[in-house]
Amino acid sequence: MKKDKDASTEEKIIEAARKVFTRKGYAATRTRDIAQESGLNLALLNYYFRSKEKLFEIIMAEKVVQLFGTIAPIVNNMDTSLEKKAGDIADAYITMLVNNPGLPLFVLSEIRNNPQMFGDKIHAGKILTESYFVKQIQERRPDINPLHLMLNLLGMSIFPFICQPVLEGANVITGRAFESLVAERKNLIGIWFNALLEA
Amino acid sequence: MKKDKDASTEEKIIEAARKVFTRKGYAATRTRDIAQESGLNLALLNYYFRSKEKLFEIIMAEKVVQLFGTIAPIVNNMDTSLEKKAGDIADAYITMLVNNPGLPLFVLSEIRNNPQMFGDKIHAGKILTESYFVKQIQERRPDINPLHLMLNLLGMSIFPFICQPVLEGANVITGRAFESLVAERKNLIGIWFNALLEA
DNA sequence: CTACAATTTAATCATTTGATTAATACATTT
DNA sequence: AAATGTATTAATCAAATGATTAAATTGTAG
Structure with a gap:
């Protein structure tokens, strides 16, 4: 047997x-x-x-980890500065998303279509509220909600990939050029984040 | 009859x-x-x-206009400064999206699922490449691809709404508090965009 | 090799789903 | 009121779809 x-x-x-x-x-x-x-x-x-649904749950769990787990080790690193972390997060996300451009839209859509399915399974909560990175933001800018800066950083990193189908469909930027553009952002986002910290 | x-x-x-x-x-x-x-x-x-598909086309066309048309009058206004336009765009998007929070994820997902359906129907192309706003960006910062700054501005405005289901599901921020947060951003994004222009 | 268990296949099932139809109800014109 | 065209309904259809089954095939242990 x-x-x-x-x-x-x-x-x-x-x-x-x-x-x-x-x-x-x-x-x-x-x-x-x-x-x-x-x-x-x-x-x-x-x-x-057993079923389409069970199979989907396996894929979905995997993709949720891929999307939210990418930056987990970075945001809780006690040995790096705020500025270093921001650059590392952008770099880690963009590197991963170049190979998985459809990932954010997939995961976010499915969560939207079935919110109750993901009660606590997502550690996005802890990353956005309890991580060491967030504490560093709060120390630097106690005057604003740190979620603002988190959303800006994640948006600068992830949003281009969410828009990719539109950018391609409207011939704004295609294939190879898109990859160059987001590659540039690996370095730029760190600089931009610093500017936002001062603004 | x-x-x-x-x-x-x-x-x-x-x-x-x-x-x-x-x-x-x-x-x-x-x-x-x-x-x-x-x-x-x-x-x-x-x-x-006639059919589910025809009915969908009507809704989709309407929603595409709602998403991409919101800022069309702003970006081609010849009488406002770059800085003013950035603030106006953030304000217009956030005001509209508070009443239609699911709009971006819906439109972007459907375009992704059926890219060929939206060949040229979308004026996103012109907004992102030929608008007066883009020209103003190019004048100010001829050293970087203006698409970078467009993506940053649109991302800061739209990305929070794309994340909303996750933020709510993970209890990061809920209902009323989310609306307050994005309302704050109406003013902040203009400031942040100026900082990015200098960075 | 034989027997038994695991794997694979083609056929089939029961529901779901988009769409149509034929009959009925309603409104307007004459 | 009668006649005609429009709107609505309940019933039904055909195709698609997730799942199951029973038979056939393959692999493995004794």
Whole structure:
């Protein structure tokens, strides 16, 4: 008797599900799309993962970690300055998002479509309210809500990727040029954040 | 013979469709949801608007105009300074988005799910590349791509609303407090944008 | 090799879903 | 009021969709 179900088949399904779910979202995804993308029989999805919903939960959990976990080690580093952290956060996000440009729109849309599904599972809360980075912001600028500066930093890093489909669709900037633009931002956002700290 | 089909019924369907489509997205929306939301018979959707898709196109066109048209008059105003325009843009967006918080995520998601549907229909292209506002940015800072500053300004204005479901879900900030926060930003973004112009 | 368990497949099921239809109700014109 | 066109409804259809099943295939242990 085989102890493990075939890891390769399971992994093929996960890979296909990751691709299709993140490209089309949960509601627009057909289990048959995933089967075709994986090259496997439709019934195997239910054999290895009970249902479309269970399969989605796996992908979603993975993507939530990818989106919110990227900066977790940075924001709680006790050994770096506020300015250094800001630059590191922008760099970490942009580096990751260049390889996963659709990630933010996917995760944020699905959370919006099913808010109750993500009660406390998201450590975004702690990052935005209890992290060492936030404390450093509060020390520097006790006069304003630190969430303002967090939103500015995250927006400068993430928002371009959220807009990418529009930028491409409207021929504002395409493929290669987009990547150059966001690469520039890896360095610029640190500078800009410093300016915002003074403003 | 009645010349006009009953405007009231047509409008009830549009209103219900607007509510359901923007809340759940095209793929997750059932025509029966719209019928129920409107309190009308399901067949009336097809009687007045041929299909789910046609009905969606109407709502989508409306929402695209709402999202991209909000700042169109501002960015091409020849009589205001760069600084004034930045503040006006933030104010106009935030004022509109407080009443339509789900708008950006809805429009951007649908464009992402169906990019070819919006070839040139979107004047976002002109706003981001040919507007008088962009020219003013270029004059002031010929050393950097003006798209950087456009993305920063739009991101500071719009990104908080894209994150709202996460902020609420993670109890970072809720309902009333969120509205206060973004209201503060109406004034702050102008100041911040000036700081970015100097940075 | 044989027997047994795990995997894979094609066919099928029960619901859901967008759409249509035929009958009925309502309004307007003459 | 009769006739005609418009609006609304309940019932129904066909296709799509998530899931299951029973049979076939493959792999493994004894």
